[in-house]
Amino acid sequence: MEGVKTISSQGLAHLSGVTSAQVRKDLSYFGNFGKRGLGYLVARLKKEIRLILGLNRRWKVALVGAGNIGSALFSYKEFRRQGFYFAAVFDVSAERVGQRLRDLHILNVDSLKTETERLGIEIGVIAVPARAAQSVADRMVQAGMRGILNLAVELESLSFSIKALNGRPARRARR
Amino acid sequence: MEGVKTISSQGLAHLSGVTSAQVRKDLSYFGNFGKRGLGYLVARLKKEIRLILGLNRRWKVALVGAGNIGSALFSYKEFRRQGFYFAAVFDVSAERVGQRLRDLHILNVDSLKTETERLGIEIGVIAVPARAAQSVADRMVQAGMRGILNLAVELESLSFSIKALNGRPARRARR
């Protein structure tokens, strides 16, 4: 794929496993950057997609939950490479508050709103046990965050998609 | 919500943010466990859902990638609580192979197939950099795993869903 200057909707379809018509419809939704009789310029396409996904800018992120999953994401280079960087870390646990995660002090989650406003944080990442996730999400909305990413929910939907591959066939509904 | 014995499709709709008709259709797909004029018995519903999601059994899981994300998931109690337990851990890195992750030796990923068969592993978890994920997935299929969970892909789709909440409005396609 290296050195290819241009790619057709069919080529993209082949790579991604969807139909070429789908590729064209989806891309045309964001603008007309294909060239008729030619296809899409790979370099242009790459740039447009980064723009569409918001990967052309850096997002200030707050992490709530400095346990295993939270700490791991904090150290996960890919995540930073995508343009998300951690401006603050919060936790509820008295023993964790005051500790550090790399260069950041772990703050009490009660200061979420003030810190969010002070630092201009836009996105919250929830890495707490599933049962606590909802109340954290509520606080984040309160604090004015524009995006929330809930790792607990993600993990639950994962177990579901695994089941979908495996399950005893579901009893068919009457029709 | 504690102590509630029964819940209507409307109640569930309100909690989950979908329509009540949707709730009823979805549940009826798996069987008829609602009571007319009453709603769904919470205890019954809980049991049925665990069954549907496959949370009533334990799944043997192999982890590939013993880096930050992999180690974190390995230590993440919720994941075990959902019935997934790690029977083996693999990595490519010569320095990691032979080390231990808690009670498990980190094995070379080349032994994936033999170990999968020997231990009866059913699900693979991929926790490697995104660029390496596809080849690991291929090996897992080769090894006969029935479900694959790719954390790299998950993290990518997360960044997308964040954007959906925030993005500058996309240019509308002509109609």
Add this chain to the structure above:
DNA sequence: TCGTGTGAACGAATTCACAGCG
């Protein structure tokens, strides 16, 4: 000529709305 962009046809999923059971 090749391959996009897009109406039109089609199919799937959601919502409506109500018969019927508890």
Add this chain to the structure above:
DNA sequence: CGCTGTGAATTCGTTCACACGA
């Protein structure tokens, strides 16, 4: 009478197929 379960109506998304520009 309240609320499920489910056909029918409707909406939404995908695929088809082709006019048109490069």
